[in-house]
Amino acid sequence: MNALPTIGPLRSDLQLISDMITPDSRVLDVGCGDGALLAFLAQEKNVDARGIELSQEGVNACVSLGLSVIQGDADTDLADYPTDAFDYVVLGQTLQATRSPKDVLETLVRIGRYAVVSFVNFGHWRTRLSLMLNGRVPVPAGNQFGWHDSPDIHLCTVLDFVDLSEELGLKIDKGLSLDRNDRVRQIKTGSHMANLRGEQAIFLLHRE
Amino acid sequence: MTDSTVTHSPMDHGELPGHQVELGADAPLRLDSGAVLGPYTIAYQTYGTLNADKSNAILVCHALTGDQYPAEAHPVTGKDGWWDLMIGAGKVIDTDQFFVICTNVLGGCMGTSGPSSIDPSTGKPYGLDFPVITIGDMVRAQAMLIDHLGINKLFCVIGGSMGAMQVLEWASKYGDRLYAAVPIAGAPRHSAQNIAFHEVGRQAIMADPDWCQGNYIPEGKRPRRGLAVARMEAHITYLSEPALHRKFGRRLQEREKVTYGFDADFEVESYLRHQGSTFVERFDANSYLYITRAMDYFDLAAEHNGVLADAFRDTQVRFCVVSFSSDWLYPTIESRAVVHALNAVAANVSFLEVQTDKGHDAFLLDEPVLHETLSGFIDGAIRHSGLSL
8 A cells, every 4th residue: 555656658748847857856846736747756757746736636636645745826835935945846837827927937946946837828820810710719728718717817928938037037948849749849939930839838947 | 660550540530541651750841831840640542563663653642632542432431532533453544554652641631640630749639739831841741751662753743733733843842753743723823812712711610619729629629610611612613603503503402492591492502511511521620721721822933033934944854734624723824834834944745725614623523535635645654754564
């Protein structure tokens, strides 16, 4: 009963995040869900894995896996961590649901030496086309919410995110885009192509 | 130091199961008040077997009116142990794997030294001559027992309510002597509201003429009414408004209509009266004064210039903090303050607020989410500590 449960293959975006993280490091996953990424990192990369998750179900699942996870959210429960408490702070598909993405991003790069941020790119051509043709707010694939009840209150595009990073004086070490066929592309800063073709974006960044 | 079975109980409960040890004859306990206590007696109970390298011990800390019998029929009331759901073979705290220790706290009335114990210097019960004690003193006495048992490091210290305060005190003062800490439905300090509720209870006891200025034992009396009222009032704070309403609503007690008098017309009144009257059979009124006082004085941050995080600086302890959404005695915000303090020192901490309408007492009840979470946490702690069972 004390063996770690077997970990299956990771979702593509989580695999890309995992690839950015060096073994034996300290990682905080903000919005860690059921702990899939943390459990993978703990088992395969021997990281000191910690998490923050909003839902009781998620926290329960994580702690039941033996992971160290606290119930909380990115807006209110990050501020207390000391500077450089972690090597990496991961914010996977959560930035758009925070009240203050700018403050959250600043906190991420303070409490972690590196931040890994992934989000659904609202600049993707399908999203743009959907708004143009249908005249309704586009809902990203797999999202069960409508415009009025979505927790995603701060959607952004690749270009928006790069702008915010520059405004905060952050250095982008790596940018990847991912489409629905799991095609991965490097994002070159300021590239309009990546903003058109990437459905998801993943950035590795740090404060300078 | 002498080990013996519990033969004397100041509450005249007769012979109690478990163990009793006299400590501090050579090194008395230096209390937070400045007073010195020694020798003193600790009554405790154990379940399971201590392994060869003494690495599988779990200390269970009881709440205000609990005692050292969490996992067996209560020797006085015959009711199930207060944490029977949690402790036992194959349960969350698995007595097939762990050696479980539970002590009656200092100031208590189930065999550990308290105000109803005999003062060796006078041969009479201490009464109010017993020194005022603190949560820190309770834990200091427990640490002496752990020394006596030859255990260097506890695998885990766990408890709810006042038990959680002891857990936090253990982690803060004896961080190198425990691997994991599980404070449930607790707080890092007593709030003004907490103190206020306790004060009402104490006033009820002291207003009872049978309290005799604390001297009721030599007078052959017991302040039953005062203690019962204290219990009734406190019991309300352990529940929640929805839980009370679900359990009793406005239902009448064995009658068709109200009597236009002051009988227990309502079920909830009858229930509280019953809670009060059964409580006084097993609990000592002066112990109630001393233990509530100890809780009121608890303020972990105060000893660190108001910075709670400093109580845990450089801690290596693995924490699992749990609160309950409907607990208004020690609301989630109190547990969250502990979590934020632990975050501030980058401690290893898990935290869960269990959604329930059962109020503060939920930690004693069948809450599957609580039990699953703690099982997972303990399994994880076993793996990370390398404890071989």
